[in-house]
Structures are given as structure tokens and as C-alpha cells.
Amino acid sequence: MLGLIETKRENISKYDVGRIWGHSSVGWEFVESVGAAGGLLWMWDDNMFKRRNCYKGDRWLCIEGVITKNDFQCAYCLVYGAHEREAKWVVWEELSYIAGLCQVPFCLLGDFNEILQVEDRRGLQNLSVSAEEFKSWVQDMQLVDFPLTDRKFTWFRGKSCSRIDRVLVNIEWVEQFPDLRLRGGPRGLSDHCLLIVEDTKVRGGPRLFRSLDAWFSHEGFLRMVKNEWRTLGGGPFLDKLKALTIPLRQWHKDNFRDMDTRLQKFEEELRKLDE
Template structure:
């Protein structure tokens, strides 16, 4: 299940979803944005989850159905919380009604635009009234606010840091998935860190090699091919293609073989910069380093996506 918040799209098309998910047994539901403001999208593999009902609000999107592997009836609700207190109270009331309507183990996830404790926001000494009310709502609903295991904050802007993105699950959910864990993904180019919720660790086989379009993003690729092709002389065309396999393999290993490792290193460095910002020790040098790291990340993200 993939949830996206602030899509800024009034309508979501099949083309949009395939660009995100790829081809396959995919289903989705969305709440359109108002102009360039807001927008929610839930995407899932229909061989894993079968939707029975869908409910939509201006600030939330809920799909209720069955996880086919274990015939588990449940509901997922993607939330984009308002900024003002009145809007938050109205949204929580709607989410409470939704919980009663579905009568199933629930998972709320998204950007709630609210904290629950002092440690969730850098530099504050007291909780705002809306935060106390949000914490009370979670307790009244008997929801579990999953602990974020690898970072303090999920949202950054300048030197401001908060944990406003979270996943809330019902006790019935944890009875079936007691090992549910929540961690943050790399922030990359966004103000927010993506949240990754894992109910269990599933290990599959090796990833298939799908495309080499990424090679064309490297400045030296075409030059290398021309040089190797000329060096093969007057052989038959198919023989030259076969002979080209070895130098291509060596070149790929040298320039793309550690792609994931390089990206991970850049993301780790970005996290260190975020941690410095969160600790209040950021300065112009730190921000300049972040901009340089973002530029490198962007280049390698493009290569990875094409690959």
C-alpha cells in the first residue's frame, strides 16, 4: 500500500499511477486537490489487497477491504491534517465516525499536522491546546501511536523540526500484526520524510535486471561504446554485439554497480545534516552542504529510476 499526500493534482489518471507503480495488478483511489492545494492518493497491489468500500473526505481517504494472504479484514486511512485547531477537531470527529462505520482493525497514517509530546517539536516548552486534544483523541480511540525507530523528526523547514507524520493502529491490528514497526525513509528533496510501516520482514529473491536506460545518463557511455565498437574491427554485426557484452559489463560494474551504496551514502549524509539542524547547530555551511548533497542525490535518483 502506497500513500501520497499533497499530490497537487485535481485528477489522477492511469498514466500517473503507472508512472509511480509500474505495470501490474494495481488499483487506486484518490481525493483531488483544490487547484494546487492538497490531494491524496492510495495505490495498492490488487493481488495483495481487495477493496470492498471506499470513503472520502476533504482531508482523508479510506479504503476498507481484505488482505488476501491471511484473509484479514481491515481499513487503511490516509490523512492530511488541517493547520487550524477548528479544522483539526472536525477532522478527528470525522475519523472517529469512519472507525465506527468500518468496524474493522484500523490503520491511520499520514501528515496529521500535530504533535503529541514536547519532544516532537524542537524548541518548545509547552504543548499547544490542539496537541493535548489530539493526544486525548488517540487515547479515546484506543489507538497505538507507533514509535518511530530511527529519527526524532519527520518535517524540516530551515531550522524548524517537528514530528507531525505518524501511523496510528488499533489494538485489533496489533493482535494480528504484533511486530508492526515504523521507520523513516530518506527525505531527499522533500520537507517531509516518508514513513515506512512494516508488519513483517519479507525476503524475496534477487531483483530482476529490467533496463539499461540509465547508462545514457552517464556522459562517458556513448564514447565508451564507440571506442569498443571500433576496436572490434570487421567482425560480423551479431558477433560484435556479443563481444561488446564483456566491456559493457565491466563498465557497468565500475560506474553503476554500487548505485544503491552511493545513494545510501548520500542519504546518510543528508540525515546527518538533518540531525545537526534538529540539534540547533546548523549554519550557512551546513545548509550549503545540504544543497550540494541534494544535487548529487537528484542525479543518482534519476539514474536509479531509469535503471
């Protein structure tokens, strides 16, 4: 399941979703932006999650369905919180209504544009009225705020740092998935870092194959693939694909050299600056 906030897109096509997701077994729903402001996009693996209902608001997108692996009926709600106090209350009331309408374990996640405690904002001494109201709403809804395991803040602008992005679930969700954890991913060019919810029980498995968009714009890439494919003969298709990774890896080193290392270095420098 992948959620994107502030897409800034009034229209999203199946082609757009396919390019992001990478293959065709994807379900998706979106809330259009208002001009270049806002916009939400949910995507999920159709083999893993079966959608039953979809509900939309100006600042939230809710997908109700079932996780096929364990037949767990639930609802995911992607949230882009308002900035003004009155508008925030409107969003919270709408989320309360949708949670009551679905009557299944609920997961709210996204940018709530509000903090829950003083430590969520750098240099803050007291909670604002709006933050106190948000804290009361979370308690009234009996939601659990997933702790962030590897960083303190999720939003950065200049010297300002806050944790306004979070994942809120009800107790039924925690009971069903006791080994979930929340960590922050790199933020790249955004002023928000990624939020990644993962199951700590999941281990092992084959190493994922990664490609770069830059490969396909390189004038020699497709020619190299065709030549290497011909040299592999007429063996089983999957075996040929596996064998192809060796020349691909070498071609990547010859043409892009230490780009992966440089990117990792820049991401590490960004992480240190955030901290």
C-alpha cells in the same frame, strides 16, 4: 500499499499510477487537490488487498477491504491534517465517524500536522491546546501510536523539526500484526521523510532488480539491450533475463559510474543534518 500526500494533482490517470507502481496489478483511489494544494493517492497490489469500499473527505482517503494472505478485514486511512485548530477538529470528527462506520480494525497514517508529546517538537516546553486535544482524541479512540525506531523527527524546515507524521492503529491491528515496526526513509527534496511500515519477521528472498529512469533516456541503452539479447540465443526467457543483468550492471558502471554511491552519500549527509 503505498500512500502519497500532497500530490498537487487535480486529476490522476491510470497511466500516472502505472508509472509510479511499475506494473498493471494495481488498485488505486485518489482525492483531487484544490488547485496546487493538497491531494491524496492510495495504491495497492490487487493480488494482496481486495478493496470493498472507499470513503473520501477533503483531507483523508479511506480504503476498506481484506488482506488476502490471512483474510484480515481492515481499513487503511490516509490523512493530511489541517493547519488551523478548528479545521483539525473537523478532520478528527470525520475520522471518528468513518472508523465507526467501517467496524473493522483501522490504520490511520499520514501527516496529522500535530504532535502528541513535547519531545515531538524541537525546543518545545509545553503542549499547545491543539496538541492536548489531539492527544485526548487519540486516547478516546483507543489508538496505538507506532514508535519511530530510527529517527526522532519527520518534518524539517530551517531549524524547525517536528514529528507530525505518524501511524495510528487500534489494538486489533496490533494483535494481528505483533511484529510490525515503523521506520523513517530518506526525505530527498521534501521537507517530510518517508514513513515505512514493515514486518520484522519477513526475511530473505531474492534480491530485487532495480532500474533507473536515466537508463531509458540514454541514447545507447536500448541498442545495448538488443545486442546483448541477441547474443543470449534461444534459451528460456527467464534464464535470459537473469543473464542480462550481468551486462546491464557493467553498462551501468561504464556510463553512470559511482552515481549510486554519490546518492547514498548525499542521503547520509541529509540524515546527519536532520539528526
